Amino acid sequence: MYFINKALEYIFLPSCGVCGKLGEGYLCIECGKRLEKYVINKRNKLLLDFESSAPKSFFNSDLQNCNKIKSEAIYKFHIFKYEDLIRTLIIQYKFNDKSYLYKTFCEFIVKNKKSFDFIKSYDIIVPVPIHQKRMKQRGYNQSELIAKDLAKIAQIKCYTNILIKTKNNEPQSTLSGKLRKENTKNVYKLINEEKINNKKVLLFDDIYTTGSTALACLHELNKANVKQVGILTLAKD
Numbered sequence: 472m473y474f475i476n477k478a479l480e481y482i483f484l485p486s487c488g489v490c491g492k493l494g495e496g497y498l499c500i501e502c503g504k505r506l507e508k509y510v511i512n513k514r515n516k517l518l519l520d521f522e523s524s525a526p527k528s529f530f531n532s533d534l535q536n537c538n539k540i541k542s543e544a545i546y547k548f549h550i551f552k553y554e555d556l557i558r559t560l561i562i563q564y565k566f567n568d569k570s571y572l573y574k575t576f577c578e579f580i581v582k583n584k585k586s587f588d589f590i591k592s593y594d595i596i597v598p599v600p601i602h603q604k605r606m607k608q609r610g611y612n613q614s615e616l617i618a619k620d621l622a623k624i625a626q627i628k629c630y631t632n633i634l635i636k637t638k639n640n641e642p643q644s645t646l647s648g649k650l651r652k653e654n655t656k657n658v659y660k661l662i663n664e665e666k667i668n669n670k671k672v673l674l675f676d677d678i679y680t681t682g683s684t685a686l687a688c689l690h691e692l693n694k695a696n697v698k699q700v701g702i703l704t705l706a707k708d
């Protein structure tokens with residue numbers, strides 16, 4: 472399905488991913504205004520802003536082993552609130568084959584100075600990986616499509632060969648907070664760490680709920696000698 476959509480893109484003019492309107496790029500003015508209502512666009516320091524006690528303890532214990540991180544701060548940045556229209560669009564994007572929506576999300580993100588400046592302050596963007604099996608079912612990694620496009624426009628690098636998912640665990644959305652942390656343990660693995668040494672690395676994920684996935688990935692990224700790490704997510708649940 473992904474390749475069919477890609478092919479269609481070349482044949483037809485871009486249309487608004489939300490309403491289908493032609494001639495105003497991948498997001499029309501009207502729908503852009505509708506999405507504005509859900510914007511958070513806030514940059515938070517990670518350690519000072521922890522909603523769930525589970526990831527905090529997990530992260531603190533990690534930090535002891537990760538003294539080499541000398542970054543002044545670890546920031547996380549959420550674009551949207553995960554509700555109503557945003558929720559519908561993300562579900563369609565992930566589960567209903569509407570892979571082309573990545574263009575719409577990107578168009579919105581890069582037009583927003585605050586989020587775009589945040590992205591440009593990093594050297595590399597790394598999307599949260601999905602398992603090979605899931606990749607085969609869906610045909611694409613939803614975070615990767617967005618991350619690649621963002622990197623291209625921001626003129627930074629996007630590496631998809633830094634983190635791999637070694638276990639096809641239960642989808643986080645089916646689990647409660649406590650189980651989410653357990654479910655992400657030893658699931659992600661750092662490879663090619665030399666590619667991110669001394670670099671500012673931004674992790675990208677679609678939805679941030681308890682933070683378990685993001686923290687499990689940061690834990691792996693921290694094993695390299697990174698200069699700074701940050702988190703960017705499309706939506707915050």
Ligand SMILES: [Zn+2]
Nearest residue numbers: 487490499502
């Ligand atoms: Zn529209």
